[in-house]
Amino acid sequence: MMDIRKLKTLDEKVQAQKISMLAFVVPIDMEKEAERLRQLPESSEEYGVERWGAFLPDGQLTAGLMNYHYTITFDGHEVLCSGIGNVSSRPENRRKGAVRGMFDAMLRDMRENGFVFSYLYPFSHRYYRKFGYELCEQPLRQWAKCEDFAHLPCELSVTMQEKDEGFSDMQALSHTFMKRYNLAVLRRENQWAFLMGDPYQKRQLRYLFRDQQGVLQAYVCFEPKEENGVRRAEIRDMAYSGKEALFAIFSFMSRLSAQYEEVGGCLPPDIDLRWLVTEPYRVRQERSCGGMGRIVNVETALSLMKAPFHPGHAILQVTDDFLPENSGCYRLDFEKGHMKSVTRTEEEPDLCCTIQDLTRLVLGVASPEQLFLSPTLTVKKNRDMLLRLFPQKMLHMNQPF
Incomplete structure (x- = not known):
């Protein structure tokens, strides 16, 4: 043994x-x-x-x-x-x-x-599904011509970070920015290592954008890449305080058109480069299968989940073959956007699903109409209420490992 x-x-x-x-x-x-x-x-x-x-x-x-x-x-x-x-x-x-x-x-x-x-991040989705994991984030890789952002305004001062100056400001801005998403990592100091260090040796370039009072409003981290003779600035990480700060990032990237033909990468999910450039035809987008996730503790995940504003309840029957502690029938009572209680029950369920299905529903991987098509999920009743309970959300796994 x-x-x-x-x-x-x-x-x-x-x-x-x-x-x-x-x-x-x-x-x-x-x-x-x-x-x-x-x-x-x-x-x-x-x-x-x-x-x-x-x-x-x-x-x-x-x-x-x-x-x-x-x-x-x-x-x-x-x-x-x-x-x-x-x-x-x-x-x-x-x-x-x-x-x-x-x-x-x-x-x-x-x-x-x-x-x-x-x-x-699986070598095979089928293999890790045996352990209760399921496909979650499906990142969109986007590329656009640097010059196509030249029309955007940049009213912030821009400096390159050569060492670690301004790191605490970056970390604070990142934490605030990432809270709008699910799955985003709130990095501790050592978890920034893949982005930090000497830019001249590691070719990891970091630029900080500050307002007139010196307050950090945005940052972008990217590295030079070349594929099939096309020079690219691949964005590894970014955060911004608002629309003007986002415009400043891409306006700055347009100044690099002599060095790079394209800019892009796997960007935050609410950025669609087609709406930012002058010529959408020149934007290339490709969605891929990303990582797999699973709920480790069903009761805790359900109790923290956002809920519909109007009072209601739902009964979920969950099967977790690999971690049977999670299996069971759960009653969710909610009001004003929050869960009031999550308890085990013997009541007839509104929905029956596997732990893989529940993980995607809770995280908001896709629209509920899409997720309800899973062969291992059955909606028995109260479909309209379940549609409100499991809306699609924005996912952004921002940490390689």
């Missing part, structure tokens, strides 16, 4: 990285990697990451994964969400339950420690 637990020693973590290297076919200098791991804080609370492993009876590590701890936005609340990465196993020991065992132990540990959601 396999021993499933969190990794404790440096040697265990190094072994896990070796397994990851084999699984993802990525070369790693193990001496440098061991030194990097040695310098990380031991406390997952301090650094925000745990490593899990599956050990064979002889003590050999045969599989591992990483569980990043994030605080994300959900319907105006701040909740804990795990970001799962580096799921990997030794090829000679696959299909023996190692990954399933890690997810089983980890999800229960998450429930005990207050996590509400979990998220990952």
Whole structure:
């Protein structure tokens, strides 16, 4: 029988990285990697990451994964969400339950420690659906000609951030900005690392936009990319205080037309570049399958969910085969946009669904009319009320892991 637990020693973590290297076919200098791991804080609370492993009876590590701890936005609340990465196993020991065992132990540990959601980027959606995950965000990648934003006004002062000056202002603006979305990560300081550092070495360019009083109104982080001979400024992150600040960002990007032909990337979901440019025909858009999410604690997620303004109630029958603690029939009583109570009940349900269906409904992944078409979801009664209970919302997973 396999021993499933969190990794404790440096040697265990190094072994896990070796397994990851084999699984993802990525070369790693193990001496440098061991030194990097040695310098990380031991406390997952301090650094925000745990490593899990599956050990064979002889003590050999045969599989591992990483569980990043994030605080994300959900319907105006701040909740804990795990970001799962580096799921990997030794090829000679696959299909023996190692990954399933890690997810089983980890999800229960998450429930005990207050996590509400979990998220990952799958190699196969079918595979991770076995563990209760479902396709959530479907990011829209957009590209437009830099010169097509030249008509937009920029009435803010613009400076390039060369070191970390103004970082606290960026973090504060980001937190305020991201709360309009679901799934957006409210980054702790070390979770900004992929955007920060010397712009001349890392080619991560950051520009700050301030008003006459020196108050930060917007920022944009981008990096140079080239594909098929086309030079692009790919936006990695951005935040802005309002429409004028958004215009300032893209007006500034138009000044870079001598360096880059196009600007874009996976932008916040309420930005449609076709409405900002002079020639919409030149905007290219492509929607893709993004990450998968799942609810870890159904009762908590339902209690935090926004609700219709007018008083009412709904009965939901939920099936979670992988985490049966979530399975059951829930009565939701609500009024004035908030949940009054979420309780277990034996009443006849209005809607029957799987944990995968419920995750998408609660997060607002798509319109309820679309989500109700799921083969594993049945609306039994009170359809109009359910349509009001589960509106489509804006999702923006802004953190790679």
